[in-house]
Amino acid sequence: MPTPIDPQVTAAIRDAHDILCISHVKPDGDAVGSLLGAAWLLRRLGKRPTLALQDGVPDEHQVLPGAAEILSAAQPAYMRDVVERAFDLVICLDASSPDRMGTAYNPARHRTAPLLVIDHHITNTRFGDLNWVAPTCAATCQMVAYLADALDVALTGELAECLLTGLVTDTLCFRTSNTDAEVLETAMRLMRGGADLAAITQQTVNRRPFGLIKLWSLILPTIHLEEGVIWATAEQMLFDLAGYPMGDISLSSFLVTADEADMSAVLVEKADEISGAPVVECSFRAKPGFDVAQLAFAFGGGGHPPASGCTLPGTLAEVEPQVIPALQTARRAQAAARDAAQRTAGRYAPDAARQDAGGG
Numbered sequence: 001m002p003t004p005i006d007p008q009v010t011a012a013i014r015d016a017h018d019i020l021c022i023s024h025v026k027p028d029g030d031a032v033g034s035l036l037g038a039a040w041l042l043r044r045l046g047k048r049p050t051l052a053l054q055d056g057v058p059d060e061h062q063v064l065p066g067a068a069e070i071l072s073a074a075q076p077a078y079m080r081d082v083v084e085r086a087f088d089l090v091i092c093l094d095a096s097s098p099d100r101m102g103t104a105y106n107p108a109r110h111r112t113a114p115l116l117v118i119d120h121h122i123t124n125t126r127f128g129d130l131n132w133v134a135p136t137c138a139a140t141c142q143m144v145a146y147l148a149d150a151l152d153v154a155l156t157g158e159l160a161e162c163l164l165t166g167l168v169t170d171t172l173c174f175r176t177s178n179t180d181a182e183v184l185e186t187a188m189r190l191m192r193g194g195a196d197l198a199a200i201t202q203q204t205v206n207r208r209p210f211g212l213i214k215l216w217s218l219i220l221p222t223i224h225l226e227e228g229v230i231w232a233t234a235e236q237m238l239f240d241l242a243g244y245p246m247g248d249i250s251l252s253s254f255l256v257t258a259d260e261a262d263m264s265a266v267l268v269e270k271a272d273e274i275s276g277a278p279v280v281e282c283s284f285r286a287k288p289g290f291d292v293a294q295l296a297f298a299f300g301g302g303g304h305p306p307a308s309g310c311t312l313p314g315t316l317a318e319v320e321p322q323v324i325p326a327l328q329t330a331r332r333a334q335a336a337a338r339d340a341a342q343r344t345a346g347r348y349a350p351d352a353a354r355q356d357a358g359g360g
């Protein structure tokens with residue numbers, strides 16, 4: 001059963017006409033998909049949506065219907081038509097805290113209108129005037145599908161295509177542990193409405209730029225595997241060599257697929273944007289049953305149990321000897337706790353019998 005929707009949410013939308021829809025900085029498929037899905041939904045209700053993303057639409061999502069209408073900070077019209085304009089209602093999608101909206105939300109100009117927050121992150125700080133936060137949903141796009149139901153809008157055409165894109169990207173094509181029957185049911189309804197799952201998968205999770213694969217090839221020679229933790233390190237120079245911009249490189253997700261690993265880390269040394277001093281960006285992943293969120297939090301970062309990150313001051317030579325032993329200690333403690341629980345349950349504990357592979 002989908003999460004019930006506060007009647008105030010549907011009323012706020014019904015009462016408004018000129019509506020600003022925004023999502024988070026460094027947008028992903030769920031940000032773009034839920035933003036465009038909300039826009040198609042509002043248009044079917046006869047509303048006038050304006051769409052804005054501070055950082056614009058990533059290349060792989062430019063093909064989505066309506067993507068060309070999203071205003072970004074790189075466009076001259078952004079200041080006039082978004083930042084400096086008043087609206088009846090502002091809808092913020094898939095952002096867990098106000099800073100995630102970037103410059104797309106300008107309190108000085110926008111706070112005369114109610115701010116409606118629609119998000120599925122459990123860490124959402126409820127920064128809106130109206131907050132619909134549903135952590136049981138695997139994607140904000142799933143929530144927008146329920147919103148369409150509540151507003152009697154059919155899940156068809158462009159609306160279905162945009163919403164299925166966010167479901168596919170946030171669940172890594174229905175592989176994450178939060179992929180439940182409701183997620184699949186929503187996806188099925190979107191497919192019945194005309195969304196092409198194979199095409200969306202091919203356009204998103206099944207592709208990457210050559211520059212990224214080249215970058216992986218430069219970083220992979222550094223991999224180590226010790227005590228169930230696999231990791232790799234990189235300096236900024238490698239990004240220049242590969243011709244790939246600094247940012248998410250999704251290598252930690254690949255590394256954690258190693259059979260012998262329960263956790264992965266990718267450590268990238270770069271110059272701090274403000275001070276120029278060396279910092280190391282750490283990206284962590286964990287297999288189901290393991291948790292890298294607590295460790296990232298302890299290092300001043302954040303995230304979810306299966307995926308987290310933090311940024312630490314110092315060089316790789318300084319940070320690697322702090323972070324990797326901490327990961328190994330956390331993994332050992334979590335494996336021991338799991339084995340103890342399994343022994344209590346009277347079952348065989350595979351981790352106790354497993355040989356750890358050596359470093360490489």
Ligand SMILES: [Mn+2]
Nearest residue numbers: 030094139140
């Ligand atoms: Mn999301």
